[in-house]
Amino acid sequence: MRDTLQLTLCLTHDCTLRCAYCYAGRKYAHAMTREVAELGMETGLVEALRTGRGVDVSFFGGEPLLEWDLLRHCHAYMERRAAELGVAVRYGITTNGTLLDRERLAWMAERDYLVGLSVDGSPEMHNVNRCYADGQGSHAAVAAALALMQEFPTLRSRGICVVNPANHHLLCEGVEWLHAHYNGVVGLNFDYWSEWSDAQFDSLSRQLDALQVMMLESYRAGNPIREENIEGKIWSALRDAEQACTHCTIGEQELAVSVDGHFFPCSRMVGVGDDPQITFGNVYSGIDRARQAWFIATRGNATPECRLCELRHRCLNTCGCTNYAGTGSINRVSPFLCNLEQKLIEMADDLAETLCQEANPAFIQRFYCC
Numbered sequence: 559m560r561d562t563l564q565l566t567l568c569l570t571h572d573c574t575l576r577c578a579y580c581y582a583g584r585k586y587a588h589a590m591t592r593e594v595a596e597l598g599m600e601t602g603l604v605e606a607l608r609t610g611r612g613v614d615v616s617f618f619g620g621e622p623l624l625e626w627d628l629l630r631h632c633h634a635y636m637e638r639r640a641a642e643l644g645v646a647v648r649y650g651i652t653t654n655g656t657l658l659d660r661e662r663l664a665w666m667a668e669r670d671y672l673v674g675l676s677v678d679g680s681p682e683m684h685n686v687n688r689c690y691a692d693g694q695g696s697h698a699a700v701a702a703a704l705a706l707m708q709e710f711p712t713l714r715s716r717g718i719c720v721v722n723p724a725n726h727h728l729l730c731e732g733v734e735w736l737h738a739h740y741n742g743v744v745g746l747n748f749d750y751w752s753e754w755s756d757a758q759f760d761s762l763s764r765q766l767d768a769l770q771v772m773m774l775e776s777y778r779a780g781n782p783i784r785e786e787n788i789e790g791k792i793w794s795a796l797r798d799a800e801q802a803c804t805h806c807t808i809g810e811q812e813l814a815v816s817v818d819g820h821f822f823p824c825s826r827m828v829g830v831g832d833d834p835q836i837t838f839g840n841v842y843s844g845i846d847r848a849r850q851a852w853f854i855a856t857r858g859n860a861t862p863e864c865r866l867c868e869l870r871h872r873c874l875n876t877c878g879c880t881n882y883a884g885t886g887s888i889n890r891v892s893p894f895l896c897n898l899e900q901k902l903i904e905m906a907d908d909l910a911e912t913l914c915q916e917a918n919p920a921f922i923q924r925f926y927c928c
């Protein structure tokens with residue numbers, strides 16, 4: 559993995575959708591100004607130079623494609639300044655797909671963008687949460703975007719499927735739909751902001767058991783379902799767990815710039831508003847080094863139960879934004895996270911053991927030949 563600074567620019571709070579679980583904050587027509595965007599990029603470039611890193615620029619929202627002209631302006635600005643300063647840069651976007659068209663995809667494919675498309679699986683699963691302001695589901699639009707994306711085989715992409723208490727019971731049919739309509743990797747984004755009751759967690763567990771069977775059969779059929787969480791857990795078993803584990807770099811390798819120019823330590827925290835506990839400076843005053851030092855000193859995991867847990871190096875327990883969502887503290891895990899991580903690790907281990915015993919060619923190709 560490249561050593562990079564993740565620079566996220568939230569181009570607008572506005573959106574074409576009104577998803578029930580949206581954490582992007584108030585959806586009013588409020589775009590980032592060019593001045594804020596340029597100052598944010600300058601801060602990112604200075605940080606990259608200071609720490610000897612490249613920059614991954616990510617456009618985020620709201621729906622960033624509402625600000626297509628601003629996005630292209632930022633791209634041109636970053637290209638010019640990164641070249642002047644000798645900083646390596648790559649680009650990505652997270653979009654709901656409603657404003658994707660062939661021309662925009664071609665533009666992004668040409669510039670090697672990583673397109674993260676938010677699509678919650680099947681029509682039934684997706685439309686539970688991802689609706690327009692009039693309550694209509696948006697699945698038809700995102701399915702059309704997914705089909706368009708397949709016209710660009712070199713385009714880097716990933717599907718993002720949010721799983722929350724309201725749609726988790728449709729998880730398997732959602733993954734099945736995605737597998738049939740998209741040949742890329744999918745990340746299940748579990749909703750850590752919501753309360754999950756015990757009954758809902760049990761129901762989610764049953765869906766995950768069924769998903770494990772589906773994944774096993776997909777490997778046996780030579781057409782594996784690719785899901786980031788499970789693959790990550792398999793990697794963490796195959797490699798030295800401490801090495802393979804992604805340690806959260808909150809406050810250090812992530813810089814998210816809100817529409818108004820405030821700095822956040824992670825893109826997933828921008829929606830909390832301008833909470834002084836979470837922001838660390840802005841494009842005008844620069845990075846607040848005292849706050850940054852606090853993030854670096856505080857991040858990690860201070861949950862006593864985790865200290866002796868044998869899964870601690872394979873578990874998401876150090877993820878600052880996930881912890882913040884679940885407990886309001888960047889270094890304390892929630893019971894939901896703990897239960898879910900145990901479940902995902904168990905699933906990954908069972909799946910890997912069976913496929914190893916069967917010497918499954920697709921599994922060996924995926925995990926031992928790269």
Ligand code: SF4
Nearest residue numbers: 573575577580620654
């Ligand atoms: S598409 Fe994204 S930004 Fe828009 S409402 Fe849904 S979650 Fe929020």
Ligand code: SF4
Nearest residue numbers: 864867870873875896
């Ligand atoms: S599985 Fe639970 S107890 Fe173990 S490290 Fe993860 S969060 Fe902590």
